Amino acid sequence: MKVVLFARVSTNIQDYDRQINELTGLAKRNGWEIAASFAEKVSGAKKNNERTELLRMVEYVEANHINKVVVTELSRLGRDTLQVLEVIEMFNAKGISLYIQNYNIETLTDDGKVNPMSQFLITILAEVARMERKTIKERMDSGYQNFRANGGLVGRKQGYRKSDEAMKEEYAEEIRLLKRGYSLRNVSKLTHTSVNTLRKLTIKFC
Template structure:
């Protein structure tokens, strides 16, 4: 069976990457005799709507156009933050006879005959709702904590001296700067230097390259 992997992290900084997700899903594919045709990986905020997730859209289109049997995803939240977006994406896959496997939840949307599992929409809705409520609760607690800290006169934000100077950034991203000066595209530079596209864009703007 033909499979593709879709991996995403929310942070656009260099502190997170999709390597663990991809390796875990490759191991699952190998154990289940799936041939991974392509890997789709992106760094984009979970707050972004699915319509803004170019890599996710490319993954869905590739799966449809190339007769992919299953999309492997690390967890349900990778398919969207809002319940309705997750369900919309799942429905697209089901309508095109593309199975989806969510590793964390251990769920697939189609049965062995390629038919939609009748309870799947309800199950996904419940899981998605619980995750969404938890995110809202975390946001509420964080905001509440910030307000209390401000009332106590605690200074918020980065510590003094934690912001890097332009010289420090020039040293840290010297390879990125070198590639951009050569005329290398932003995406290719990101790949060659193993940094995010947003990092390359930020360096390009800051150093007027």
């Protein structure tokens, strides 16, 4: 079985060699063939569309029909629950299993079905994500009301329209993924850009 190794550290003074070495040993013990390794030095709190190596890894496993991605721990995929959950759900939909070394658990069984234990983990993540979204919404609503109460105006200026160049710069990663043939739904999951916006980008630039 071909697998892809993925490692992440948060700062430039940290080294991901330990993670790669651990995962390499794990692959050898299990008889897995390592097709590729991806590693990045980036904060796990960053959004998926700001993580070049994560996006490259997702592209690679899809293009090369890889069945398994291996990480030392779930936080290597990221520390933002919503972002991690979206990657796992996308993997599940495409039949790609995620092996989490410190939990000794895979998201899919050998026949490609969702592992009940991993589903339990994902359910917990989903609930945490729901609570995070609720907290964020409450903070935004509170800030919005406070802004309005102090005379602030909301919304775009009348007649405002972004130039094509500004859109290209702002949505460079989205356009790149769309041109590579990713579906609107998958690009939306990876980048948190609405499907309607992606449709406009497709019409204009793809």
